[in-house]
Amino acid sequence: MTEVLLPDLPARLQAEVPTTLEGVDAVHDLLAAFWEQQPDVPDLCRMRVETATVEIVANVVEHAFAADETSGADGERRRLTIAVGRDDTVVTVACRDNGQPAAIDLSDVAMPGDDAESGRGLAMALQVLDDLRYEHDNGRNLWSMTCAL
Amino acid sequence: MIEFDVRTLDTGVGVVTPRGRLNMVAARQFKTILGDLVTEGTHRIVVDLAETDFIDSSGLGALIGGVKQTRQQGGDLRIARPTESVMGVLELTNLARVLRPRDAVDTAFDD
Numbered sequence: 001m002t003e004v005l006l007p008d009l010p011a012r013l014q015a016e017v018p019t020t021l022e023g024v025d026a027v028h029d030l031l032a033a034f035w036e037q038q039p040d041v042p043d044l045c046r047m048r049v050e051t052a053t054v055e056i057v058a059n060v061v062e063h064a065f066a067a068d069e070t071s072g073a074d075g076e077r078r079r080l081t082i083a084v085g086r087d088d089t090v091v092t093v094a095c096r097d098n099g100q101p102a103a104i105d106l107s108d109v110a111m112p113g114d115d116a117e118s119g120r121g122l123a124m125a126l127q128v129l130d131d132l133r134y135e136h137d138n139g140r141n142l143w144s145m146t147c148a149l
Numbered sequence: 150m151i152e153f154d155v156r157t158l159d160t161g162v163g164v165v166t167p168r169g170r171l172n173m174v175a176a177r178q179f180k181t182i183l184g185d186l187v188t189e190g191t192h193r194i195v196v197d198l199a200e201t202d203f204i205d206s207s208g209l210g211a212l213i214g215g216v217k218q219t220r221q222q223g224g225d226l227r228i229a230r231p232t233e234s235v236m237g238v239l240e241l242t243n244l245a246r247v248l249r250p251r252d253a254v255d256t257a258f259d260d
Contacts, residue, residue, distance in 0.1 A: 021174045025150050028170060028203070047234050051241075054205050058173045114247045117214045120206035127241055 002081065005094040009085030011038060017057070019065045019078040019097070027057050027082055034084045041149065045091060048128040048147050049084070053093050055121040056132075056143045057082065064099025064141060072098030074139040086149070090130075095143040101136040151175040153182055163191035164254055168200040171208035171235075179208065183215040183226070192224025195257040198250075199230035204238050212248065227257040 006012050013034045017026035031050050035041060057080070065078055072078045080097045104122070111123040126132050131146040151169035158164060163186045167179060186194055194215060198204075215226040229251040231239060239245040251257040 024173050025170070028150070028172070043233075044237075047237055050203065051205065051238060054172055054203075058205065058207065061173075111242065114244065115213060115217065117210040117217075118206070120209060120242055124206055124238070124242060 003096070005081060005083035005096060006085040006092055009087055009092060011087075012083055012085030013037070014081065014083035016079065016081050019061060019080045019099070021061060023061050023080055024054055024058055027053055030082055031084060038086060041086065041091060045147050045149060049091050049093060049145070052125040052129050052132070052145050052147070053082070053084075053095070055125040056093075056095055056145065059102070059121055060095065060097050060099060060141070060143070063102060064097050067100055072139075073100050074098050089149055091147045091149060093143075093145040095141075095145075097141050098139060099141060102134060102141060104134065106132060106134060151178075153179065155182060155186070157191065158255070160258070161191070161193065162258055163194045164197055165194060166197040166200060167208075170203040171201050171211075172203060172205045173207040176205075176207035176211045180211045180214060183211065184218065187215075187218045187222060187224075192219050192222040193258055194219055194224070194226045195251075195254050196226065196228045197230055197254045198228055198232060198235050201232060201235050204235045206242075209238070209242060209244060213244075216248070225258075227251055229254045229257045 015030045017023040083094045109122045112119040129145050130148045133144045135142050154166040156164050219226045228248050231250045
């Protein structure tokens, strides 16, 4: 059974998305559907949440699942679940996957130089969010993103 | 989720218009389009961002790659008419001062 992410938030939307590049487009669609249900979320907050979520999901697709074509790190089928939710004060996104653990120290992430062609993703996510957390627990990765309303 | 319109102005400047989301899915195709233009001899390129709803780090990376490729050939890549969403990301990444968005496609190479 699919685990429910962000169960405590009064408004939420969740989807399992492809663990491939197409997952990124699916995330745009999920967020667009959520914004339609929540018209009072300001454009700036939408942009911040969309930017961060797309960067994190792109990172998961590229790194967590890069080593194994068919199954997740736990031997189960590859799985990537995204949930977006809100209450009166914040929009929160949770991204759970069973890929390889991320070898990343978020306190060490910095925006690369102007001429860099890659390496901006996590720095951008950190910059737009009020809080970004990563944990690896029980063979699964969980990214939690928060943007204040 | 994205379409690219590619055309050449009378001045020889190549214009690429991405319509939709310039994310990781689209960035590979975008890179190829820019690379092909440079290989074919178009060394001045304007990327018209008026219909680009979203840009992520891979889209930005493709733009920076295009700037480097064109400058190596004595040309340049310039961006024009970014949407509010794209402008927000350019400012966030400090790339607005590097890429210096222009107000119009036709005059992007006037200075």
